[in-house]
Amino acid sequence: MGQLALAAKVTHVPSMYLSELPGDRHGTRQDAIDGHLEISRRCRALGVDTIVVFDTHWLVNANYHLNCAPQWAGTYTSNELPHFISNMEYGFSGNPELGRLLAKTCSEQGVETLAHDATTLAPEYGTLVPMRYMNADKHFKVISVSALCTSHYLNDSARLGWAMREAVEKHYDGKVAFLASGSLSHRFAQNGLAPEFAFKIWSPLLEKMDDEVVRMWKSGDWSDFCAMLPEYATKGHGEGFMHDTAMLLGSLGWSAYDGRADIVTPYFAASGTGQINAVFPVTPQDGQAVPQPEASRAGSYRAFPRI
Template sequence: MGTLALAAKITHVPSLYLSELPGPRHGTRQDAIDGHLEIGRRCRELGVDTLVVFDTHWLVNANYHINCGPHFKGVYTSNELPHFISNLPFECPGNPALGRLLAQSCNALGVETLAHDATTLNPEYGTLVPLRYMNPDQHFKVVSVSALCTGHYLNDSARLGWALRRAVEDHYDGTVAFLASGSLSHRFAQNGLAPEFAFKVWSPFLEMMDREVVDLWQRGDWARFCDMLPEYATKGHGEGFMHDTAMLLGALGWSAYQGQAEVVTPYFGASGTGQINAVFPVTPQDGRAIPAAQASAASAYQAFPRL
């Protein structure tokens, strides 16, 4: 029925917005902005109607949550970095029907998920920053998924991604993109050193790990990456514990995924963290081996190994 047309791992560093403004940082993130523009262009070309963003700035302590209000509008200032993102205007249409469908299907497949379609909750900046460049004309509807998960196993997030794709392909009448919005390593520069690390990764060790991961993605060595993800997420200070990445890989087929990542914005350092824009080609999902009509909570639970 529906189509997952595009999947990507994307940056949302607040210096993208800062680089728009007059001052010493003006223009310094144009490569990342151009990457967002390109991903937005591809989504339009593919007929995408809704961007589903796995947002590592939406912190939740229990369950999975989907923000699918009918319309989002406001002015946003980051509580973390108010000197980077201050008074950022935003507006975009939501997709309540898709959000409810996603939650219903995930619950049916044993992944406890709550949809919030009548809410005053606005998206976090892991969603708002990319939308500024991908969706300035409100062409796309937007659904945000919690991906800073403090009490969740990574394999549960992988199953969530698998179930979200099943919901789209088996029940939705439309075309979507899944965007994992989060960094690679996420060790911020120590207080007082931020200017020195504005365009650098915090340590050679973290940069080496990140670059090896990108190489695995480009080679399509998903078995090795999925096996190392829990340890990488911990030792690499992964943003949101890398639940967004687990969700994306779950949607694509986890270790059985056959695609090779295409780097749209090359790896770069930002305030000590490692960042990238990369598109992951959507291939047939191995999860189809479990017929949607027959999948029980127990069988869904076994779709991915415990991480």
């Protein structure tokens, strides 16, 4: 049947778009752009037909949601950072068939998920920025997944990731890539200090935390990382409460995952936040380590919104 061919944690910093434009920031994020191009090259070499993006800029308050419209095209300006991303054109195809299949399988496994294939809902920039560099020629179909989840358990997001992998491997005729689109630590520079922190992490503590996480990823310390993820997501100001990371690790087998991260773009700072492009080799798994429904409601952290 189908195959999860590639899994990666990717940056979507809007300064990548600024890096294209004339001005003081021109060329300053070329390393991140090159990382996206390399991930795209690997996806093409593996025969990937669809990229599923866990988007930490798509906020939802109930259920999990997939945007799998047949086509998207438009001009995007960020409501969060309109001075960074303004009038950015985009266009690519969706995969309604796969989107419905993913949602059906997740719901059957106890993670209620809705597929939206007849919708005017446009993707957020957690999807649009990576696709700008990975999919400029519209080679891949795209599905966007809500990953800024305000009332959800990280364990449920891990189960969602595993259910999606099973949907691909058991029921889909094709090859798919999963991208967790979000940062490591995500403490934005305080208002008025953004220019000063354009290439700096907000605090030495957050940088040390991120450095240790990258070390764990490179050495394959997944049991320890999964155990600390809820606290890391809270104390590290995790983007989207790090639901994208839970989804990705869930798809890879959670704490039983036995791969080691391949760092494509080394850790870098952007407006106070910690960023990376890293590929996680997909290895055979049985999903036994992925949290079960009763555990997710009885004892796991809930990703409470920050004040």
